[in-house]
Amino acid sequence: MREVAIIGTSVTKCGELWETSFRELIVEAGIEAIQDAGIEGKEINAMYIGAMSTGSFIGQEHISSLALELSGLNDLYIPATRIEAGDASGGVALHQGYIAVASGLYDFVIVGGAEKTTDTVGGETTEILSSMSDREWEAFFGATFPGLYALMARYHMHHHGTISEQLAKVAVKNHYNGSLNPKALYRKEISVETVLTSSMVADPLHLFDCSPITDGAAALVLCPLDKAKEYTDTPIKIVASSQSSDTLSLCRRKSLDSLLATKKAADKAYKKAGYGPSHIDVAEVHDCFTIAEIMAIEDLGFVKKGEGGKAMDDKLTTLDGAIPINPSGGLKARGHPLGATGISQAHEIVLQLRGKADKRQIDEARVGLCHNVGGSGGTAVVHLLEAI
Amino acid sequence: MREVAIIGTSVTKCGELWETSFRELIVEAGIEAIQDAGIEGKEINAMYIGAMSTGSFIGQEHISSLALELSGLNDLYIPATRIEAGDASGGVALHQGYIAVASGLYDFVIVGGAEKTTDTVGGETTEILSSMSDREWEAFFGATFPGLYALMARYHMHHHGTISEQLAKVAVKNHYNGSLNPKALYRKEISVETVLTSSMVADPLHLFDCSPITDGAAALVLCPLDKAKEYTDTPIKIVASSQSSDTLSLCRRKSLDSLLATKKAADKAYKKAGYGPSHIDVAEVHDCFTIAEIMAIEDLGFVKKGEGGKAMDDKLTTLDGAIPINPSGGLKARGHPLGATGISQAHEIVLQLRGKADKRQIDEARVGLCHNVGGSGGTAVVHLLEAI
Numbered sequence: 001m002r003e004v005a006i007i008g009t010s011v012t013k014c015g016e017l018w019e020t021s022f023r024e025l026i027v028e029a030g031i032e033a034i035q036d037a038g039i040e041g042k043e044i045n046a047m048y049i050g051a052m053s054t055g056s057f058i059g060q061e062h063i064s065s066l067a068l069e070l071s072g073l074n075d076l077y078i079p080a081t082r083i084e085a086g087d088a089s090g091g092v093a094l095h096q097g098y099i100a101v102a103s104g105l106y107d108f109v110i111v112g113g114a115e116k117t118t119d120t121v122g123g124e125t126t127e128i129l130s131s132m133s134d135r136e137w138e139a140f141f142g143a144t145f146p147g148l149y150a151l152m153a154r155y156h157m158h159h160h161g162t163i164s165e166q167l168a169k170v171a172v173k174n175h176y177n178g179s180l181n182p183k184a185l186y187r188k189e190i191s192v193e194t195v196l197t198s199s200m201v202a203d204p205l206h207l208f209d210c211s212p213i214t215d216g217a218a219a220l221v222l223c224p225l226d227k228a229k230e231y232t233d234t235p236i237k238i239v240a241s242s243q244s245s246d247t248l249s250l251c252r253r254k255s256l257d258s259l260l261a262t263k264k265a266a267d268k269a270y271k272k273a274g275y276g277p278s279h280i281d282v283a284e285v286h287d288c289f290t291i292a293e294i295m296a297i298e299d300l301g302f303v304k305k306g307e308g309g310k311a312m313d314d315k316l317t318t319l320d321g322a323i324p325i326n327p328s329g330g331l332k333a334r335g336h337p338l339g340a341t342g343i344s345q346a347h348e349i350v351l352q353l354r355g356k357a358d359k360r361q362i363d364e365a366r367v368g369l370c371h372n373v374g375g376s377g378g379t380a381v382v383h384l385l386e387a388i
Numbered sequence: 389m390r391e392v393a394i395i396g397t398s399v400t401k402c403g404e405l406w407e408t409s410f411r412e413l414i415v416e417a418g419i420e421a422i423q424d425a426g427i428e429g430k431e432i433n434a435m436y437i438g439a440m441s442t443g444s445f446i447g448q449e450h451i452s453s454l455a456l457e458l459s460g461l462n463d464l465y466i467p468a469t470r471i472e473a474g475d476a477s478g479g480v481a482l483h484q485g486y487i488a489v490a491s492g493l494y495d496f497v498i499v500g501g502a503e504k505t506t507d508t509v510g511g512e513t514t515e516i517l518s519s520m521s522d523r524e525w526e527a528f529f530g531a532t533f534p535g536l537y538a539l540m541a542r543y544h545m546h547h548h549g550t551i552s553e554q555l556a557k558v559a560v561k562n563h564y565n566g567s568l569n570p571k572a573l574y575r576k577e578i579s580v581e582t583v584l585t586s587s588m589v590a591d592p593l594h595l596f597d598c599s600p601i602t603d604g605a606a607a608l609v610l611c612p613l614d615k616a617k618e619y620t621d622t623p624i625k626i627v628a629s630s631q632s633s634d635t636l637s638l639c640r641r642k643s644l645d646s647l648l649a650t651k652k653a654a655d656k657a658y659k660k661a662g663y664g665p666s667h668i669d670v671a672e673v674h675d676c677f678t679i680a681e682i683m684a685i686e687d688l689g690f691v692k693k694g695e696g697g698k699a700m701d702d703k704l705t706t707l708d709g710a711i712p713i714n715p716s717g718g719l720k721a722r723g724h725p726l727g728a729t730g731i732s733q734a735h736e737i738v739l740q741l742r743g744k745a746d747k748r749q750i751d752e753a754r755v756g757l758c759h760n761v762g763g764s765g766g767t768a769v770v771h772l773l774e775a776i
Contacts, residue, residue, distance in 0.1 A: 065766025
């Protein structure tokens with residue numbers, strides 16, 4: 001397998017983009033990534049696009065062909081492939097794009113993610129989101145994602161002494177980071193009190209413990225590492241790309257305070273890289289709810305199991321902390337455009353490793369991690385990226 | 389890239405399976421393929437599953453994780469990935485599985501396809517099917533798939549003199565073949581008159597020119613060719629696996645009497661194999677409508693452009709013809725379970741190359757072709773398989 005690099009990246013503004021269609025989001029992200037890579041469209045050999053539920057949101061499946069058409073690349077007759085893995089669709093698309101280049105089959109691959117969630121043709125948004133949980137054993141009985149993550153939060157509190165203030169500190173940190181990110185949906189700082197006095201959605205998760213419904217798109221251009229220097233002075237090497245799956249239903253998992261798919265994907269990634277979490281300078285993790293970030297930093301090995309809450313008290317994960325987490329604002333504040341989220345995470349890490357993250361730049365960031373989860377943990381993807 | 393073989397295969401009964409859920413279809417196909425391969429579940433390194441619109445049909449996305457759970461393979465924490473490319477989802481999933489093994493990343497990969505279409509939660513079936521056409525420029529204006537293929541049929545008739553009787557002969561042949569296939573939805577022979585006197589759906593396509601709404605699933609087990617002989621005496625080599633995309637919308641295509649994505653995918657496959665269509669002993673092609681089979685045998689090079697209709701008069705494509713097409717009954721008579729179709733086609737070719745196709749066996753079939761199309765031609769996948 002060849003080594004693979006990211007040479008181009010882009011992300012659209014995240015938000016409730018009433019004036020922007022799914023189609024416009026795809027085109028904006030795709031063209032900017034190609035321009036950023038400094039390649040011509042005709043050099044692209046394949047396209048992968050992650051999206052969670054375009055059928056239900058906008059009544060459109062088969063978006064791979066649509067994305068190729070809209071990008072004006074259809075004359076190339078290259079393969080365009082859509083990946084769906086709930087809100088890990090983007091991360092899994094990146095994994096597939098990585099395999100396609102690493103295998104030697106294709107040289108230049110564009111990998112995108114997109115979702116238009118705020119106006120839907122197929123029912124109410126929360127209902128559509130439930131389709132990435134177990135429809136028959138969870139959603140039909142009324143369990144929504146806040147409810148499923150609330151179960152994990154309550155378990156974590158009971159077994160590890162985690163408290164609501166610690167969950168709130170995740171949101172406070174991520175809103176602060178988001179305030180420094182012009183592409184973020186939420187750009188206002190909040191306080192612990194803001195979180196704790198917000199409406200209770202699913203006890204113990206308040207409104208501000210939850211990531212928002214978001215529209216957005218993002219894209220990356222990949223190529224073999226040995227060609228990357230021809231296109232950019234700052235290629236970002238994909239040191240490891242690993243994906244693991246677990247049961248779809250929470251009730252059949254072996255753990256409620258860990259996402260084992262995250263642990264397994266991270267273990268594989270660290271093994272491939274030859275180093276562990278202490279080597280990571282910055283990470284974007286899947287904070288669909290505040291408890292998810294706490295479990296993620298434990299499962300990824302940044303802190304021991306059960307010490308994620310304490311890490312918030314100790315400010316370990318702030319921009320100037322020992323392991324800065326979600327400098328982009330994360331799903332919580334940058335926004336969570338489902339199929340685009342995994343690609344947006346990689347976009348942020350690429351900016352950080354290029355030293356181009358502006359006010360939220362982590363000093364001397366050389367190694368970054370991206371962690372994308374589907375549903376309540378049925379899929380997890382971990383990427384390790386390095387500036388070379 | 390390593391050479392890849394198919395060592396296990398299965399297909400469920402195709403039909404309006406009111407008593408069988410999507411979940412049961414997945415499990416039946418997956419377990420039978422693993423048993424057919426003679427491997428243990430724990431040997432599997434990755435799973436790919438193609439499905440077109442599970443979100444709209446059954447309210448369930450993220451089916452990769454679900455399939456892993458239902459197959460009892462979740463303890464392996466292996467990557468499970470869903471592919472969506474309209475009714476080419478199965479073919480594209482096979483292509484991705486092929487890349488995964490050929491790259492050296494994984495040894496044993498199970499590739500499946502499944503669709504449950506006959507009872508839906510997300511609206512009327514024809515409406516859901518329209519989501520794999522261009523929603524904004526085709527479906528919203530009332531164009532359904534029979535309408536889009538009717539445009540191609542009318543164009544083909546006008547430019548090449550193709551007549552309704554020739555279209556009807558495709559259906560007659562495929563119903564005959566289906567009558568020999570115990571897994572087929574339609575197992576009754578029909579006549580040209582049956583087709584021509586059936587209701588007009590979209591002029592010139594009658595009801596019997598159209599493939600049916602179908603439930604079903606299918607699965608294959610892939611491994612490196614050099615390991616295949618340890619598991620089976622009759623490994624089937626994947627000589628070529630190629631995928632091409634074109635515009636989603638028919639109105640932006642460069643041709644109305646060809647699917648250029650098919651031509652491009654076939655060209656790549658023949659180039660990889662080092663031989664052309666005259667070398668093929670049997671093919672399963674994407675006959676979602678009778679005109680689609682006529683265009684397919686032209687685009688794949690079995691006959692010249694415009695001579696597909698005449699090939700029906702000359703009985704070139706019958707079981708004992710020069711190039712037998714759709715011995716399974718094809719989408720028309722075996723049935724068209726959307727995401728499962730591409731895998732079902734490969735299943736039939738594997739049976740043919742193993743010499744296990746019973747009453748529909750093609751004599752001395754050594755080289756077979758599978759051709760799977762998404763929508764009106766936005767995606768096409770061609771596989772060349774060989775008995776070794």
